[in-house]
Amino acid sequence: MTYELNEKVKNLIPYDPVAGDYEIRLDANESFIDPGKLFREDFLAAVAAVDFNRYPDPAATELRKKFGAFYGVDPENVVAGNGSDELITVILGAFLRPGDKLLSFSPDFSMYQFYGEVYEKTNIVAEKQEDLILTAGDVIDAVRKNRPNAVLLSNPCSPTSLVMSREDVLHIVENTSALIILDEAYMDFSDQSIMKVAEKYDNLILLKTCSKALGVAAIRLGFAVSCPKIIRALNCVRSPYNVNAITQAIGTVLFSKPEYIRKSVEEIKKSRTYLYENIKKLANSPGVRSLIKPETNFVFLELDHAEFVYNELRKNSIIVRKLGDYLRITAGTQKENDRLIQALGEILTRKI
Incomplete structure (x- = not known):
């Protein structure tokens, strides 16, 4: 006799986060601040x-x-x-x-x-x-x-x-x-x-x-x-x-460490605002449909050609999250944000 999985689980596909060695990861809404580096000794103790x-x-x-x-x-x-x-x-x-x-x-x-x-x-x-x-x-x-x-x-x-x-x-x-x-x-x-x-x-x-x-x-x-x-x-x-x-x-x-948490949140919000304001400057680029003012640590950008932009960013070793016609872009460090903004601007202004 062979055990058969039930229909509920037989054809499920495991959750598959993007794998690969990318220089900039802005796909999972993680924090760009690592408390493990700041409080290494406290954590180890x-x-x-x-x-x-x-x-x-x-x-x-x-x-x-x-x-x-x-x-x-x-x-x-x-x-x-x-x-x-x-x-x-x-x-x-x-x-x-x-x-x-x-x-x-x-x-x-x-x-x-x-x-x-x-x-x-x-x-x-x-x-x-x-x-x-x-x-x-x-x-x-x-x-x-x-x-x-x-x-x-x-x-x-x-x-x-x-x-x-x-x-x-x-x-x-x-x-x-x-x-x-x-x-x-x-x-x-x-x-x-x-x-x-x-x-x-x-x-x-x-x-x-x-x-x-x-x-x-x-x-x-x-x-x-x-x-x-x-x-x-x-x-x-x-x-x-x-x-x-x-x-x-x-x-x-x-x-x-409540003061550290509060300062970290403010730093992330500052990064988010910077990312949003600079992507907003690209709003008149070809194919851009909408950009929502965020209340999170990411921005949500709607495009006519999200698949193309997503793949072009990957070629630049930048990974974001593609959700249908949208790109969800996590706020990163200043350097990461600037790289993303520059690459996105170049991609959007190309003839597609």
Whole structure:
């Protein structure tokens, strides 16, 4: 007898990030600031203190305390995860039953729909307006039309870089009984967070990642913030030792440096603005359709010939992310931004 994979997983294609040796990588929305170089000794000392023969603290107590202190939330209303991706899968797998309706929007983070399919939810995808703006009215209309069990969306949005106002998000939460899973992965670069009031709502889970503003994508660390009832349930269904001791140690050190984090965020925002303003100067170039003013650490550029521009940038050893007719370009160092801007300008002014 030969074991057959079920139809759900048989034809899946693994996530395949761009591989290759590129001089400039502006494709993954990582931070160009590496705290591992700045705080090497602190990180090494923290890792050296880990008892490698023991399981990590299952509650990530010190890490949650530091996270709570930095963001101004009660650590008792926080759960740490092996990246926010793990938390999304736990929430979808345990809080929703097979066949339950999961509402998301397009464009948004592509993995939302993928996780919905893997965990056997009924994926409902509502298309955004042509300008890509998502309003509270749009979300509430989609909820009333489709009656989902849960709504999953990012704010600010990846990949559009647009942000919904704090008031609009709270209006959504307060006007539906569906579970709202709000991914604030990029909110450090904007000012519309609702994290400090997340614990007040019994239908809201707010997600945070350390892979963007904090610059520690390598350690895979994320958090969920919610009300006590949901936090208790989340602690029941997650793996007992889901955040390893090394990640906890490094994360605790990093959150002990709040001034560094704030300065890093400002530096990234400055880089983002520089990138946006200079690409904006190319707006009248042939084939450029639109450029959105970002509230993230990247810009989102729409082109008639995105495939051509993407491939030409690759020839210049610059890699960005292509999403249909759009290029998503992460803010980099001054040198990286200047190289990208120069190459992009040259490519756009060619006769295609």
